[in-house]
Amino acid sequence: MTEIRYIVTGMSCGHCVASITEEVCEVSGVSEVSVDLPSNEVTVRGATLDDEQVRAAITEAGYSVTGVV
DSSP: OOEEEEEESSOSHHHHHHHHHHHHHHHHTTTEEETTTTTTEEEEEEEOHHHHHHHHHHHHOOOEEEOOO
């Protein structure tokens, strides 16, 4: 299982969590997404993860990836 933690800006509420979770869960290989608002972290887990596709899904949800932890 692979895990990548992204720093994402613009998140502030439950709607943000739901939007990101929905978009990222559609990426092939993703099995779990968790969002931590206080730390601005989105943790993505899966058997195989395509970093570019995950970043694109976060952007599609309306947020910006500013780094990886």
